[in-house]
Amino acid sequence: MRVVYMGTPDFAVFPLKHLINNHFQVVAIYTQPDKPSGRGQSKKMPPLKMMARDLSIPVIQPDDFKGQIILNQLSQFNPDVIVVAAYGKLLPKTVINLPRYGCINIHPSLLPKYRGSSPVQEAILSGDEYTGISMMLIDEGLDTGPILTKAQIPITSNDNSSSLMTKLSVIAAFSLQDVLIHWVRGEIIPKLQNEVLASYSPSISREVGRIDWSLSAGDIWRRVRAYYSWPGSYTSWQGRQLKILEALPLPGGAGYQIGQTITVSHDNDAGFGVVTGSGVLGIIKVQLEGKRALLADDFLRGQHHFLGSILS
Secondary structure: OEEEEEEOOHHHHHHHHHHHHOOOEEEEEEOOOOEEEOOOOEEEOOHHHHHHOOOOOOEEOOOOOOOHHHHHHHHHOOOOEEEEEOOOOOOOHHHHOOOOOOEEEEEOOOOOOOEEOOHHHHHHHOOOOEEEEEEEEOOOOOOOOOEEEEEEEEOOOOOOHHHHHHHHHHHHHHHHHHHHHHHHOOOOOOEOOOHHHOOEEOOOOHHHHEOOOOOEHHHHHHHHHHOOOOOOEEEEEOOEEEEEEEEEEEOOOOOOOOOEEEOOOOOOOOOEEEEOOEOEEEEEEEEEOOOOOEEHHHHHHHOOOOOOOEOO
C-alpha cells in the first residue's frame, strides 16, 4: 500500500512513526512551509518535517495545491491512500479524488462534535468528560466526510490541550494502522455523520488568552488548560505580562476585589489565589514576562509586594 502522509504539528508525528515502524510504504510526506519564528524571525521547520529529516522519504512543502505542477508531482507518487493529520489546509477535489482508496483524515474529536480547527480546546472549555479521535473519509466539506472508526478516551482534571493532544496522537496511531488494513480489504462500511448533532470549534486568536477575572474560577481554570499550547492564559501585573500555566478552582473570595491576589490554604497545590467573579483561582505555576516559569511559591519569594495587588 502506497501512502502519502500529510500533517504539520506534533499531533501528526506519532501516527507517521507508527506507520513506518510497521512497514507501511510511505512514499511522500507533505507538510506546511517553514515559517518565521521568534525575535530573529528565523525559519522554523514544522514538527513533522523535523521528524522526517532522517528518513529517506521525500518531504514536500507546497503553499497550496492550485498549480498543475504540484498536482502532477503528487500524482507521480501514485498513492493508494492519502492520510491527513492536522495538515492545516483543505484539500481540493483534484487531490481528494486522486488516490484509489481516498483520503483519510485523523480528526481529534468524536465527530460530528467539534468540527474545525480547535476541537481539543473546545472539549476542555465545554467541560466534556470524554473526547477521542475520528477517522473519516475526506470530502469537500469541513470535517463532514463519512466516519470509518472512532476511539474514545476520558478527559481528566489534569489534562491540558498539550497532554490531551499527545494522548490522542497515540491512540490515533494504533487506530490508523487497523483502519488502513481493513479499509483496503473492504471490511469497513463508512457511516454518514448526523448533521443534526454537528458543532464547530473556532480558530483561536491570541486575544482569547487574556484572562477576564470576572468569570468564575471554574471557567478560567478550563481556559488555562484549553489554551495551554496556544495562546496561553495571561494577565497583567505592574505593566508586565504574567502567564498562568497551572491552576485549580477553589471556593472563597468573599470580601476581596475581583482580580486581587490573596493567600490560600496549603491543603492544595496552589501557592496563592486570585479572586474571580465566583470563587478563587488557585495558582500553581506562573511565568512573568522575561523570566522562566516558576512554581507559585517560588515566584512569591522573589516578589514580596505581589500579594494584595490587583491583576488586570
